[in-house]
Amino acid sequence: MKNKIKRHTLIEIIEHWSIALSGIVLLFTGLGCLPLYKRYYITEIPGFGWTSDFYNVTMVHYIASVVFVAGVIFHIFYHGLRKDFGLLPKKGDLSKSIKVIAAMIGIGKEPPSDKYLPEQRIAYVGIGLIILILTVTGIIKILKNLQWIVLSPTMESINTLIHTLTGFLFMFAFIVHVGTVLLFKSNWPLLKSMFTGWIDEEYVKRRHSIWYEKIKMH
Numbered sequence: 163m164k165n166k167i168k169r170h171t172l173i174e175i176i177e178h179w180s181i182a183l184s185g186i187v188l189l190f191t192g193l194g195c196l197p198l199y200k201r202y203y204i205t206e207i208p209g210f211g212w213t214s215d216f217y218n219v220t221m222v223h224y225i226a227s228v229v230f231v232a233g234v235i236f237h238i239f240y241h242g243l244r245k246d247f248g249l250l251p252k253k254g255d256l257s258k259s260i261k262v263i264a265a266m267i268g269i270g271k272e273p274p275s276d277k278y279l280p281e282q283r284i285a286y287v288g289i290g291l292i293i294l295i296l297t298v299t300g301i302i303k304i305l306k307n308l309q310w311i312v313l314s315p316t317m318e319s320i321n322t323l324i325h326t327l328t329g330f331l332f333m334f335a336f337i338v339h340v341g342t343v344l345l346f347k348s349n350w351p352l353l354k355s356m357f358t359g360w361i362d363e364e365y366v367k368r369r370h371s372i373w374y375e376k377i378k379m380h
């Protein structure tokens with residue numbers, strides 16, 4: 163394609179959106195397990211009647227978790243084996259992130275970036291850790307429900323508490339992630355690339371000049 167650069171492969175796009183969509187369903191049904199929806203009349207909204215039944219909400223939570231966990235395991239093995247480590251933080255990312263965020267709101271000049279922005283690399287580790295704890299505590303809850311493992315009541319409540327707390331952290335990370343993509347116009351070409359896989363060469367030259375140099379060297 164002319165004047166375009168390949169940013170994401172089809173595999174990466176499917177990977178991102180299957181984790182994102184199942185993640186949204188998990189957030190929604192996870193909150194529904196608390197339970198909140200009867201109290202706030204969500205169950206009265208047309209099409210949301212099913213959320214009044216705990217069994218339905220938990221079932222949908224389980225189904226979405228299969229997609230989510232499969233996506234996470236695929237992500238770790240696929241990128242681990244391919245040695246795609248572009249999203250792991252580098253030295254100096256914290257101070258560069260502050261500059262990138264300041265530049266997004268019009269203060270100062272953005273430092274040159276590699277394929278990913280320094281704040282994306284930091285966010286990746288943050289959301290990654292949250293997801294790992296969520297997944298492990300979620301799996302422990304299932305094994306306990308299936309009576310494959312027996313937990314003392316204290317251990318069970320600690321596990322549930324960690325799952326709920328990391329669930330809220332996940333919701334917070336999700337809002338920040340979607341917010342930074344949608345609120346800042348400078349990030350919109352990245353959103354387009356998450357659907358098409360391609361990004362304008364001009365955008366890369368301007369914003370991801372370190373990545374651009376690497377591409378041109380090959």
Ligand code: HEM
Nearest residue numbers: 169181182185186282285286336339340343352353355356
């Ligand atoms: C549970 C939900 C989601 C998870 C776990 C997730 C995770 C990620 C991760 C790990 C990245 C890589 C780099 C980064 O941190 O920016 C990323 C990139 C991205 N995500 Fe998400 N995401 C989710 C939902 C969404 C949604 C709903 C949108 C739509 C607004 C979205 C749009 C993007 C975009 C535009 C990128 C940037 C790609 C690039 O740099 O080219 N994500 N996401």
